Amino acid sequence: MLKLSWRSVMAGALIALIGVIPTAEAAAEESLGFGFFDASTGRWRFDDGKDFYFGNPGDSPMLCDWDGDGVDTVGLYRRHSGFLYLRNTNTQGVADREIFFGVPEDAPICGDWDGDGVDTVGVFRPSQGRFYLRNSNTQGFADLSFTVSNATGFPVAGDFDGNGTDTVGLWNPATGKVAIAGGTSDAPPILTRNFGAPGDQLLVGDWERDGTDQLGVYRAEGSIHLEFSNSTEIRETTLTGIAVAGTISKSGTSGSPDPAIRPSQPNIEWIDPLVDHVAVKWTSQADAPGGFVLEVRQGTALISRIAPEGDQEGPWDLWGLAPETDYSLNMWAIGDRGIRSATVIRNFRTPASSAGQTVVPVYDTAWELPSFATLDDADAYFRHLSEAGFTGAWLAYFNHINTGIDGYNVNGDWVATGGWGEQFDLDAGYASHMRGILDAAQRHNQKVGFVMIWAQRYVNNGALNRDNSYSLGQQLGQLFGDHPAIAHWVAGGDNFGSQEDPAIWANMVSGLREAGATQEVGYHPPAIPGQDGHLRFVNEWWVDFIAPQTGHCQGADTTYQQLSTVVQSTWKPVYAGELRYENISPSWCSPPGGSPVPASSVLADVQAAHNAGVSAIVFGHNERWQWGEHLNGGSNGGSWAALNSLGSDGERLILEYLRS
Known part of the structure; x- marks a missing residue:
């Protein structure tokens, strides 16, 4: 029985006739398969090995059971003449029937x-919107003639109600609308629905062998999606063209292909989701020769996927889900011949965050994390930030504690070569590690302030200048500008020395934009007491927000005055870009290396910043900004020290304050 989505094709195009493989039980009686018709040569190919010629260039292929023996065989419609050519076997030869219709x-x-x-046979005449159908494969007038009102598109047919007779319909590939006729007389359609995506080709067939036809699509990138009662099955193919489904053999017939195995699914144990976390357990791979895949989606967007190996059993812990958000847990069990049986196991909604929302975005500071943290460290870090209620973190791409441009990460990848008048050449391995860190942030719904390069070191020593900053910005934009975890870029950084050349940053931002990076760019100047460093570049075109470093050597009152001055001086957002870090003992303050900054002072700075009217706050802890290194009273304990500082008194106090 033909299940056809017909579309006009240019001569010479390759037309694919696609069928499906039924369950093993159904395949014992009959086998649906797939074939291909090359309209430029008249060549047919089937998946059971048949390969023959039948047709002329420009013919439209058909596949139907012309003689009632239960096997669909080839046919052709020659549009320029109106002749139909039908064969009763899938072999080379002349037509068994020729009909002018x-x-x-x-x-x-x-x-x-x-x-x-x-x-x-039958035809659909688009100019009239009318079907003409014959009840025998003989020449003559139509036995049935009718329209399907309020519908346009290409004709389809199938037994959609399981009553043993086929009805027709129209499918509009531009909108995906399928309209099925209620019978064989002029009437509005009894069923309309949208199915598929633009560019798909519609398929109709009895995939479940229960007497009722269902829909499917053939997708140009090489996949066939078939709709079942409670699941979706996918086959992958490299073939392109128009797709149909038909029974190409029955049991006992020569060349009948072996039945494919539709996979069963493992036993799933569901664990109710937490705010940003879901856990799934499974106890068996079941009968899935190709294994299975678990995935979580938000609508159609893939959030995460896991493909267990061998007899591996659960659980799967997925972190980083957004609170109060709808998701679905899907299962893909993989059989042989590429068949994948998909089932939506459960739709679920994460609960509201118990932490509550802060009144302004709050970022943590982990400038050196890209150099000194593993990807597992980064995942644990962002998981905590998400649970605690942070918006994200500021991370610096260029190491400035280690050896600068020649600095390396935990994998031994050098950040870059070049500088000092030469173009920077960013290392691919280092960049890949950075994307992995951004991926970890994205998994936990955390945003990143991407500190491009630290001005205090690289501008003052001449490594970064107006001649190479455009290229650096362009490279960073090309490598990371598409990453959804990046909230904004950060230029500058603590430059207490000479006044910077604004062309350095203007050129760098131009490079970012040329590469397609659209995120905002902030500038991070030093707020030096008695000077106006906090107002540096505030009105430059390339600055979208200003994020002053109010420093580690002054009290909250001075911080309030400086940030208030900036807020009142510009319409642009102002971030508190660097308040006193918790537990820092700055070597440059007077007296140098004094007592570590207590949590109460950190809270006082945050209160001052909030009262000044800032739009965001960047919090810092001495172990985390340098990622466990030795500076300013740091422990030199590496990732252990950085991660162990999470949940500190200062962090807890400022988050509680900003939620109140």
Whole structure:
């Protein structure tokens, strides 16, 4: 029985006739398969090995049970003449039947219109919006002629109600609308729905072998998606063209392909989701020769996926889900021949965050994390930030504690070569590690302030200048500008020395924009007491927000005055870009290396910043900004020290204050 989505094709195009493999039980009786018709040569190929020629260039292929023996065989419609050519076997030869039926504009279709077990011909005439159907494969006038009102598109046919007779419909590939006729007389459609995506080709067939046809699509990138009662099945193929489904053999017939195995699914144990976390356990791979895949989606967007190996059992812990958000847990069990059986196991919604929302975005500071943290460290870090209620973190791409441009990460990747008048050449391994860190942030719904390069070191020593900053910005934009975890870029950084050349940053931002990076860019100047460093570049075109470093050597009152001055001086957002870090003992303050900054002073700075009217706050802890290194009273304990500082008194106090 033909299940056809017909579309006009240019001569020479390759037309694919795609079928599906049924379950092993159904395949014992009959096997649906797939074939391909090359309209430029008239060549047919089937998946059971048949390979023959039948047709002329420009013919439209058909596949139907013309003689009622239960096997669909090839047919052709020659549009310029209105002739149909039908064969009763899938072999090379001349037509067993030639029928004149139609005019050049017609689109062919066939099905069992009267329930006698034999598929017969028909056409759809677009200019009239009318179907003309015959109840026998003989020449003559149409036995049935009717329209499907309020519908346009290409003809389809199938037994959609399981009553033993086929009805027709129209499918609009531009909108995905499928309209099925209620019978064989002029009437509005009884069923309309949207199915598929633009560019798909519609398939109709009895995939479950229960007597009722269902929909599917053939997708140009090489996949066939078939709709079942409670799941979706996917086959992958490298073939392109128009797709149909048909029974190409029955048990006992020569060349019948072995039945494919539709996989069963493992036993799943569901664990109710937390705010940003879901856990799934499974106890068996079941009968899935190709294994299975678990995935979580938000709508159609893939959030995460896991493919267990061998007899591996659960659980799967997925962190980083957004609170109060709808998700679905899906299962893909993989059989042989590329068949994948998909089931939505459960739709779920994460609960509200118990931490509550802060009144302004709050970022943590981990400038050196990209150099000294593993990807597992980064995942643990962002997981905590998400649970604690942070918005994200500021991270610096260029190491400035280690050896600068020649600095390396935990994998031994050098950040870059070049500088000092030469173009920077960013290392691919280092960049890949950075993307992994950004991926960890994204998994936990955390945003990153991407500190491009630290001005205090690289501008003052001449490594970064107006001649190479454009190239650096362009490279960073190309490598990371598309990453959804990046909230904004940060230029500058603590430059207490000479006044910077604004062309350095203007050129760098131009490079970012040329590469397609659209995120905002902030400038991070030093707020030096008695000077106006906190107002540096505030009105430059390339600055979207200003984020002063109010420093580690002054009290909250001075911080309030400086940040208030900036807020009142510009319409642009102002961030508190660097308040006193918790537990820092700055070597440059007076007296140098004094007592570590207590949590109470950190809270006082945050209160001052909030009262000044800032739009965001960047919090810092001495172990985390340098990622466990030795500076300013740091422990030199590495990632252990950085991660162990999470949940500190200062962090807890400022988050509680900003939620109140």
